[in-house]
Amino acid sequence: MSNYSMNISGNIGLEDYSNIFDYLKIIDKDDNFIIKINKRNRKDIDVINSMLQDNKFIINYTEYDSNGNYYINANRNK
Numbered sequence: 554m555s556n557y558s559m560n561i562s563g564n565i566g567l568e569d570y571s572n573i574f575d576y577l578k579i580i581d582k583d584d585n586f587i588i589k590i591n592k593r594n595r596k597d598i599d600v601i602n603s604m605l606q607d608n609k610f611i612i613n614y615t616e617y618d619s620n621g622n623y624y625i626n627a628n629r630n631k
Contacts, residue, residue, distance in 0.1 A: 554583040562591040577608045582631045592621035
């Protein structure tokens, strides 16, 4: 089991979505994956959640921290 994390702090463009999609491919079934989305990127939350679900990830939990940043904890469901 490996732990992976992704910190999304800037605006996400089309090329970035492609990079995120490629990153999702390396995560295996028993790996832990945490994504932090900066509070300025709230418009991207639904897109990221959809990408995870489309790539057979189970979203274990989501939460906002005290600074307004959004966290997603997910695992791949093969």
